[in-house]
Amino acid sequence: MSLILTFLGKDGTGRTKVAIAAAKKLALQGKKVLLATQDTSPAFGLLLGVTLSPDPQELSPNLYGVQFQTSLLLERSWEEVKILEAQYLRMPLIKEVYGQELGVLPGMDSALALNAIREYDKSGKYDAIVYDGIGDQNTLRMFGMPEVLSWYLRRFQNIFSNSDLGRTLLPFLQPIASAVLNINLTPDKLSQTNKATNLLEEGRKAIADPNRVAAYLVTTGDPSSIATAKYLWGSAQQVGLTVGGVILNQAILPDWVAGELGEDLGQVYEKFDRDAITNTVTSEFAPLQISSIPHLVGEDWQALINAMPDFSQMATVPRPMEVDLATRQVKLFLPSFDKKQVKLTQNGPEVTLEAGDQRHNIELPPQLSGQSVKGAKFQNNYLILSF
Amino acid sequence: MSLILTFLGKDGTGRTKVAIAAAKKLALQGKKVLLATQDTSPAFGLLLGVTLSPDPQELSPNLYGVQFQTSLLLERSWEEVKILEAQYLRMPLIKEVYGQELGVLPGMDSALALNAIREYDKSGKYDAIVYDGIGDQNTLRMFGMPEVLSWYLRRFQNIFSNSDLGRTLLPFLQPIASAVLNINLTPDKLSQTNKATNLLEEGRKAIADPNRVAAYLVTTGDPSSIATAKYLWGSAQQVGLTVGGVILNQAILPDWVAGELGEDLGQVYEKFDRDAITNTVTSEFAPLQISSIPHLVGEDWQALINAMPDFSQMATVPRPMEVDLATRQVKLFLPSFDKKQVKLTQNGPEVTLEAGDQRHNIELPPQLSGQSVKGAKFQNNYLILSF
Numbered sequence: 001m002s003l004i005l006t007f008l009g010k011d012g013t014g015r016t017k018v019a020i021a022a023a024k025k026l027a028l029q030g031k032k033v034l035l036a037t038q039d040t041s042p043a044f045g046l047l048l049g050v051t052l053s054p055d056p057q058e059l060s061p062n063l064y065g066v067q068f069q070t071s072l073l074l075e076r077s078w079e080e081v082k083i084l085e086a087q088y089l090r091m092p093l094i095k096e097v098y099g100q101e102l103g104v105l106p107g108m109d110s111a112l113a114l115n116a117i118r119e120y121d122k123s124g125k126y127d128a129i130v131y132d133g134i135g136d137q138n139t140l141r142m143f144g145m146p147e148v149l150s151w152y153l154r155r156f157q158n159i160f161s162n163s164d165l166g167r168t169l170l171p172f173l174q175p176i177a178s179a180v181l182n183i184n185l186t187p188d189k190l191s192q193t194n195k196a197t198n199l200l201e202e203g204r205k206a207i208a209d210p211n212r213v214a215a216y217l218v219t220t221g222d223p224s225s226i227a228t229a230k231y232l233w234g235s236a237q238q239v240g241l242t243v244g245g246v247i248l249n250q251a252i253l254p255d256w257v258a259g260e261l262g263e264d265l266g267q268v269y270e271k272f273d274r275d276a277i278t279n280t281v282t283s284e285f286a287p288l289q290i291s292s293i294p295h296l297v298g299e300d301w302q303a304l305i306n307a308m309p310d311f312s313q314m315a316t317v318p319r320p321m322e323v324d325l326a327t328r329q330v331k332l333f334l335p336s337f338d339k340k341q342v343k344l345t346q347n348g349p350e351v352t353l354e355a356g357d358q359r360h361n362i363e364l365p366p367q368l369s370g371q372s373v374k375g376a377k378f379q380n381n382y383l384i385l386s387f
Numbered sequence: 388m389s390l391i392l393t394f395l396g397k398d399g400t401g402r403t404k405v406a407i408a409a410a411k412k413l414a415l416q417g418k419k420v421l422l423a424t425q426d427t428s429p430a431f432g433l434l435l436g437v438t439l440s441p442d443p444q445e446l447s448p449n450l451y452g453v454q455f456q457t458s459l460l461l462e463r464s465w466e467e468v469k470i471l472e473a474q475y476l477r478m479p480l481i482k483e484v485y486g487q488e489l490g491v492l493p494g495m496d497s498a499l500a501l502n503a504i505r506e507y508d509k510s511g512k513y514d515a516i517v518y519d520g521i522g523d524q525n526t527l528r529m530f531g532m533p534e535v536l537s538w539y540l541r542r543f544q545n546i547f548s549n550s551d552l553g554r555t556l557l558p559f560l561q562p563i564a565s566a567v568l569n570i571n572l573t574p575d576k577l578s579q580t581n582k583a584t585n586l587l588e589e590g591r592k593a594i595a596d597p598n599r600v601a602a603y604l605v606t607t608g609d610p611s612s613i614a615t616a617k618y619l620w621g622s623a624q625q626v627g628l629t630v631g632g633v634i635l636n637q638a639i640l641p642d643w644v645a646g647e648l649g650e651d652l653g654q655v656y657e658k659f660d661r662d663a664i665t666n667t668v669t670s671e672f673a674p675l676q677i678s679s680i681p682h683l684v685g686e687d688w689q690a691l692i693n694a695m696p697d698f699s700q701m702a703t704v705p706r707p708m709e710v711d712l713a714t715r716q717v718k719l720f721l722p723s724f725d726k727k728q729v730k731l732t733q734n735g736p737e738v739t740l741e742a743g744d745q746r747h748n749i750e751l752p753p754q755l756s757g758q759s760v761k762g763a764k765f766q767n768n769y770l771i772l773s774f
């Protein structure tokens with residue numbers, strides 16, 4: 001099992017640079033690290049000084065790099081689907097469709113990247129996987145996928161099997177199954193869907209465990225970056241992702257500009273009260289730890305590496321959800337949102353919380369499941385629901 | 388019909404700022420403009436000075452703003468699906484599932500945004516729609532969707548109807564249809580799939596028409612931004628999107644830093660030969676027009692607006708694909724890629740071109756369709772295929 005780390009922050013705050021420094025730090029600590037990027041543009045390679053390929057390659061002792069290429073991941077998944085089809089279908093259909101033909105549709109990037117991360121995790125080869133995504137919304141959707149997808153499965157299986165439609169279609173399913181599949185539908189064959197459910201369940205558990213998957217926020221002193229990082233802090237809770245800390249990029253200037261300015265850099269930096277910036281960020285993100293990083297000068301990563309937080313310290317950060325059965329309360333950690341930005345609905349069998357353009361269907365413990373929310377209030381960054 | 392504009396460039400180069408300035412410019416020219424952002428974080432509102440809502444609101448004369456919220460778009464689409472279901476199904480199934488419950492899966496952001504753009508376009512209310520996406524990969528996947536999806540439909544319908552499986556399932560389809568639908572399957576009812584095909588076909592045509600949909604590249608003087616913009620230039624061709632020009636952000640410093648420095652800004656700018664940067668960018672992106680923009684000082688957008696290109700001049704830019712039937716050649720414009728970065732396959736009935744993590748199934752005119760590629764060479768940024 002690997003520790004999976006990712007970084008969230010406004011575009012241009014240095015997320016990718018931070019991901020590289022984090023991977024280098026963990027590798028220097030002796031951990032086997034996979035640095036995985038989903039950026040296929042040349043930018044990542046220029047920053048790292050190496051062009052990555054779609055399979056892991058060793059970059060330095062303990063550090064491996066991989067560039068996810070969705071078209072190739074799709075091709076490989078397609079071959080696996082074909083093998084499954086040949087196993088289960090009497091008349092294979094898709095064998096005539098080649099993986100190299102398949103175009104990439106929206107959503108495939110995230111779905112295939114998450115699957116690739118899962119497989120690298122399962123391989124047991126890496127102590128840590130550092131994931132550099134293609135934007136915060138994508139990263140959150142990706143990590144939210146196991147939970148959202150398992151909700152869809154749960155809800156629609158339930159509705160289908162209890163519906164007139166399900167009962168009407170049932171007599172047709174057996175003949176179709178025996179015509180298409182080699183054999184009759186048996187509980188054993190049907191358990192293929194359970195395999196999918198198990199995969200999703202494993203994914204949800206991993207993402208909910210801060211010692212398995214964690215995100216760090218990245219911000220500069222720019223008020224707009226700080227506001228975005230706060231918004232992402234709240235949004236991450238909605239997909240069950242623990243935020244472990246904040247990395248404050250104190251590079252006032254872009255690295256290429258700092259490089260050109262050389263000795264004149266000091267004059268610019270003089271104008272900025274970096275302690276004041278640190279204080280602002282510290283108070284905005286309490287109780288999270290703040291790690292300040294300098295700009296990157298040339299290829300000298302050491303200063304950045306030294307400034308990285310200790311990624312194994314996740315014990316004290318707030319968890320997305322806490323349940324107190326004695327008081328019949330569910331506490332949802334939702335920093336950066338206020339009551340007006342949050343929508344609570346209970347139309348179906350579950351309670352749905354909408355915030356930050358993420359919908360979170362709250363799975364309640366059996367004692368509270370199916371019961372009505374009696375009250376909801378905001379207190380110290382928590383939304384407290386009473387049942 | 389609206390002119391649809393979007394902006395591609397490395398994170399942090401100022402894409403969003405450019406989108407706002409472009410929308411303001413078009414509105415000042417008397418066009419009715421919809422500025423649509425998919426960024427739900429507070430950053431867009433801070434830049435614009437207004438918090439947008441999920442429905443268009445007037446920001447200034449002729450300028451309307453809208454913030455796409457995927458969860459809300461999903462809810463509204465779901466209601467439409469329910470109405471369709473009630474029309475066509477004897478035993479509606481999903482009526483028990485509420486739009487407010489539905490979580491957002493990867494890909495829904497892009498699919499629903501494209502649909503929203505299509506509807507605003509069709510409404511006839513706007514002369515121009517300026518779309519600020521959530522990252523280049525997403526924007527390209529979104530605009531590539533009609534073409535890729537229509538390929539999947541074409542390929543799989545074809546395979547299914549010619550397959551043993553299709554023939555085996557056919558006897559079951561009629562009884563299922565009459566059990567589930569109110570009426571028998573008639574060609575008229577089946578034309579529902581044609582409706583989908585027509586929508587996709589309309590989308591493809593619009594995206595391929597540079598007077599309907601166009602992208603502009605945004606870069607700073609940072610070599611990494613220039614390399615990314617070049618990569619995006621090539622990648623956009625792969626989804627059939629015309630690139631109309633380059634916007635060179637000559638703001639050496641982030642806007643918030645420039646604001647703090649005030650009069651000392653000149654000293655920093657002195658160190659940079661901005662003419663040299665312009666020359667580099669001009670030669671890298673020939674034959675595209677380069678428009679240089681300054682940094683944004685406070686709320687003074689006028690200098691940026693003045694520096695925007697003339698978005699109606701799309702006549703001379705290279706088109707993604709040209710066919711010469713006389714010489715039996717297909718010319719694909721693929722700037723920034725070389726032969727090693729491009730993969731050409733012809734496994735299925737179509738020629739597939741892979742570059743920039745985009746797969747493009749090339750639809751050939753009838754005279755060349757189904758024939759083998761006899762030769763392929765790179766010449767002046769074009770990949771030339773001979774049949």
